Amino acid sequence: MNDRRYDQIYQAVRRIPAGRVASYGAVARAAGLPGRARLVGTALREAPDGLELPWYRVVRADGRIAFPPGSASYERQRERLGAEGVPVTCGRIDRAFHWREDLDRLLWGPE
DNA sequence: AGCGTGACAAGGT
DNA sequence: GACCTTGCCACGC
Numbered sequence A: 001m002n003d004r005r006y007d008q009i010y011q012a013v014r015r016i017p018a019g020r021v022a023s024y025g026a027v028a029r030a031a032g033l034p035g036r037a038r039l040v041g042t043a044l045r046e047a048p049d050g051l052e053l054p055w056y057r058v059v060r061a062d063g064r065i066a067f068p069p070g071s072a073s074y075e076r077q078r079e080r081l082g083a084e085g086v087p088v089t090c091g092r093i094d095r096a097f098h099w100r101e102d103l104d105r106l107l108w109g110p111e
Numbered sequence B: 001a002g003c004g005t006g007a008c009a010a011g012g013t
Numbered sequence C: 001g002a003c004c005t006t007g008c009c010a011c012g013c
Helices: A003-012 A025-028 A035-046 A074-082 A101-108
Strands: none
Touching: A003 A025, A003 A035, A025 A035
């Protein structure tokens, strides 16, 4: 039942560099689906494991982890981010770690 | 068709 | 920051 949109979302998630995070809305825009932030959440929820997918790099626009603090998913995400050098303090990721495609291209140049 | 729900976002207080 | 309200859209009932 995966229409093409799910795959576009997964590709966009894979474009988030290690050590950075992106918001659901930013992923939606990068996938060519502006305004479908909630669809990103749905796609990640439905994502079959075994798929190579850095889902833990996707956080809310305000920098908070989308899961309830203390939940198993929350802890998994926090640890996977920490393993990449992304600190999660009080459930939030500092703005400095937010990936912005436009700024990234300015700093590193187009591939 | 309605209606509630959700790994959301933006704008206002 | 913390809330609250609106807008949003896919899904299941």
